[in-house]
Amino acid sequence: MILLTGFEPFAEDAINPSWLAVCRARDMLRAEGHSVEVVELPCVFGESGAALIDAMDRVAPEIVISVGLAGGRDRISLERVGINCDDARIPDNRGQRPVDEEVVPGGPAAYFSTLPIKAALRNLLIAGIKGEVSQSAGTYVCNHVFYALMHSLASRPGIRGGFVHVPYVPEQLGPGSQTPSMPLETTAEGIAVIARTALETSVDVKLSAGATH
Template sequence: MILLTGFEPFGEDAVNPSWPAVLRARDILVSEGHSVEALELPCIFGGSVDVLLSAVADLQPDIVLSVGLAGGRERLSLERVAINCDDARIPDNKGQRPVDQEVVPGGPAAYFSTLPIKAALRNLQIEGIKGEVSQSAGTYVCNHVFYALMHSVAETGVRGGFLHVPYLPEQVSPGSKVPSMPLESMAAGIAVVARTAITTSVDAKLSAGAVH
């Protein structure tokens, strides 16, 4: 079973495309016969993790793919690493703004995604959907959730990871150079990543690193 999660809106954005994209991806995957649940997370340090881990305990998924917004990026970003650091540039939806705090006190410095991100990237490219492997999920609530998820499933056999999506076209001012992506492309991409995780036990070996 697959658990997909998205986020509620945060900051100055009235919409967080991660949630409607997750709902659409769920529908696509369910129509193909897959067992999928979707969950909206609050954009809150601590509270988001409580909601996620409660669902993981209840649903016992085999795969967890969390999705969040990275406004300004132009591609679906398959996150490679979650770090044990909360450092908020803006307050969360509860007004919290942690600075240089550990997500899990005393936890490892980082966790790698256990989803086949290179194989997923290749499959996104085959489908004509813009994708990339990202080396940083930031230090806001997305990374907070990603790290806490990986810490909680580290010894369980559950595979997990995180995907960032761009803005929707309607979130970008006309004439703006800020990148965006249609909802259907986001949803199709999320479905590609989930399908790849189902069918791929050993990740592909291909270059998708960064010079800086």
């Protein structure tokens, strides 16, 4: 079983491509015979992590891929590490704006993704989909969910998971906008590629995908 999660809209956006893309990826993967469930998470500190853990308890997944929006990026970002820090630049959908608070009080400083992110990057590029390994998932609700996911998986042997950021879809941007975007179908196929790779890859590949800053 694969569990895919996306987010509800937040800030000024009427839609969230993370949710649209995981729903489309679910359909693609189910058509191939895979068992897939999707859950829309609230863009709210605390509630989002709890909703994700409830979903894992309910569907007992083998793979968990949480997806969020990173407006301004031009490619699918495979997040490497989630940190134990909530530091919100803007309020969440409940008006909360935590500053320098821990996601899990007393928890480890960080967790690494247990998805095969390098193999997934390779397969994205083979498929002609722009991708990257990202070294920071930020400190907003996306990172909150990423850390909460990995903290939960630390006590759930046999389940692998991680976080992926996706760009805007073109429909969110005004005419003539220079902000990067990615068509929904491409984004969804990218998520499906990552899911297939996770199912097929037990040991990640060695592939340079670091950063100098």
